[in-house]
Amino acid sequence: GAVVSQHPSWVICKSGTSVKIECRSLDFQATTMFWYRQFPKQSLMLMATSNEGSKATYEQGVEKDKFLINHASLTLSTLTVTSAHPEDSSFYICSATGQNLEKLFFGSGTQLSVL
Amino acid sequence: QKEVEQDPGPLSVPEGAIVSLNCTYSNSAFQYFMWYRQYSRKGPELLMYTYSSGNKEDGRFTAQVDKSSKYISLFIRDSQPSDSATYLCAMRNKAAGNKLTFGGGTRVLVKP
Numbered sequence: 001g002a003v004v005s006q007h008p009s010w011v012i013c014k015s016g017t018s019v020k021i022e023c024r025s026l027d028f029q030a031t032t033m034f035w036y037r038q039f040p041k042q043s044l045m046l047m048a049t050s051n052e053g054s055k056a057t058y059e060q061g062v063e064k065d066k067f068l069i070n071h072a073s074l075t076l077s078t079l080t081v082t083s084a085h086p087e088d089s090s091f092y093i094c095s096a097t098g099q100n101l102e103k104l105f106f107g108s109g110t111q112l113s114v115l
Numbered sequence: 116q117k118e119v120e121q122d123p124g125p126l127s128v129p130e131g132a133i134v135s136l137n138c139t140y141s142n143s144a145f146q147y148f149m150w151y152r153q154y155s156r157k158g159p160e161l162l163m164y165t166y167s168s169g170n171k172e173d174g175r176f177t178a179q180v181d182k183s184s185k186y187i188s189l190f191i192r193d194s195q196p197s198d199s200a201t202y203l204c205a206m207r208n209k210a211a212g213n214k215l216t217f218g219g220g221t222r223v224l225v226k227p
Contacts, residue, residue: 106158
């Protein structure tokens with residue numbers, strides 16, 4: 001199966017700082033990537049969809065100026081949480097799919113803790 | 116009402132038993148149905164992928180889709196403690212591209 005690598009797996013930062021999370025497709029070209037947020041014992045909540053070379057499409061209620069998504073290449077998308085606050089603490093997961101791929105493959109997730 | 120409903124559990128079974136999981140949905144346009152397994156603090160792992168109605172078997176896993184009832188199931192035979200995880204159903208329709216709609220997940224505990 002296709003492999004999606006996500007880094008870091010966990011990060012602790014101070015309130016007010018920015019944090020960048022990377023999502024890479026290792027063995028396929030990811031034409032579309034998705035970013036999710038997950039709270040404990042809850043399901044995945046889609047934050048945004050990004051297509052390579054285009055601006056991300058954000059779900060309702062997700063602040064695009066706070067959660068910056070860049071999908072500049074077919075193998076890399078990044079999510080930057082700007083001016084992080086404790087309420088941004090969560091588990092963030094990326095997923096990717098490629099042209100002619102019907103399935104979606106997930107990264108291993110990033111646990112963000114904002115102090 | 117959520118588009119996809121899934122009992123949160125927890126579902127506790129003894130080792131070797133059959134685990135039975137299901138989801139119901141309201142959107143008749145869904146065509147592709149998936150089951151993911153998620154261990155704590157890890158990304159979801161695709162277990163089963165089915166298109167339209169019918170059954171699909173892969174090792175100890177069997178997925179069933181009944182589009183007329185808007186009901187999908189996952190059965191795990193000969194369950195092992197390593198099957199203890201949260202199981203998420205997901206579905207999509209072609210018009211939505213690859214955007215998935217997830218159920219809330221069912222936590223499963225297989226006791227040795």
